[in-house]
Amino acid sequence: MFIINCPFCGERDQSEFSAGGEAHIVRPKQPTELTDDEWADFLFMRKNIKGIQFERWNHSHGCRKWFNVIRDTSNDKIHAVYKMGEKPPSN
């Protein structure tokens, strides 16, 4: 349980948000040409990092917008929040 600083609404309780999993997984440009291995990789395989993880969140009980979060999964500390399409902060 922690506070997330929604880039559109400000600080809110985590229970207002839905986690969208690992961020920056690029949707295949040519889905018809993908092998089964590449599909498995895209659909199922995850880094599931213990430490600094880039992830997507949705403010589902607020503005309902998607954005990105950099969070340390070993202590739930949030290091940065940035909007979809933006490059992650470099620190």
Add this chain to the structure above:
Amino acid sequence: MKNNYSIFSLLKNSLSYHENWKQAWRDPEPKKEYDAVIVGGGGHGLATAFYLAKKHNMKNIAVVEKGWIGGGNTGRNTTIIRSNYLWDASAGLYDHALKLWENLSQEINYNVMFSQRGVMNLAHNLQDVRDLKRRTHANRLNGIDAVWLTAEEVKKFCPIINTSPDIRYPVLGGTLQRRAGTARHDAVAWGYARGADAMGVDIIQNCEVKGIKRNRDTVDGIETNKGFIKTKKIGVVAAGHSSVIANMAGIRLPLESKPLQALVSEPVKPIIDTVIMSNAVHAYVSQSDKGELVIGAGTDAYVSYTQRGSHDIVEGTLKAILELYPIFSRMKMLRQWGGIVDICPDASPIISKTNIKGLYFNCGWGTGGFKATPGSGDLFAHTIANDEPHKLNSAFNLNRFVSGDLVDEHGAAAVAH
């Protein structure tokens, strides 16, 4: 087995005020090389080592554990054992485990306090009724005992349940597996550790894996904080930390690790003599032999390795518990804790070889691994010893995420994930 535990050893030791009991297992330093190394000294890992030594005669093996044995999810679960899963593959896997549970105390000469007190799953809406009835039929076709109970029969089986039709999620019936029940979870880890140790397995605690050394597509050994250990076979049974170990070997797994919580109340006199689970309102409860209510909550919906859980999850669970059991309204909760569960997209486990020769994974048990402990260890030992899965775990391979042949137990597994 040396130092057999029995009524006679108990009497003998009582004469010396129980001060001369031998250590249940050694505390060895790692050797330079083993035939196989199991990463993770929880119930599943220790069971794997036990069956490798007992059934496959692999005695030059070690179990390495980052902390102390049974300190992870083995000691954090709500000890429920059942096998009433929907799909044939799951039914085979979990009922294999249940059959081993029935003789486990004798097999390992350690009382795991296995108690077949029954597990009841409640239905709260019409779809629940249909799903649970379908599951009882599927169970019975697979030779697993299951019965459907009407709301009146539920009330008769467990009189403290509120079956009033005007509660938010009324009880419309339920299923009962009488062979299901509970066991003392740390006894399972201790018993398997003692049994494996007696056959020569080295159990090395406070030994953290720092890296997996590969020679192209073959494993060479593991780097640990106690030095390099050479081995040709590595069986990873690291539960919530499986992905961390996989990343060391340069592979990714279809897992997400999330906190799952449980809590216990103050001890009271016997009030529930079974286990009651409810999928729709996500609450389950049983009573320990000490008298505490043992309550399981849901997972947090995000990846985290923090071994705690969110307050709103506990709150939701306790609201449901209070509506179903108004008698508990003044009970005080004593302790709450979390464990990290590794969840597969199809809510079924992975007991599998990998593309790297000599590297095996037993993971993805998600929220319900304890019940499978003996079966999981037995089948994983078979997979490691023969470099081929047993027919009971062949469906639970890693390749199912490529082929699409998933074992989709989401919702079908009689409890929400």
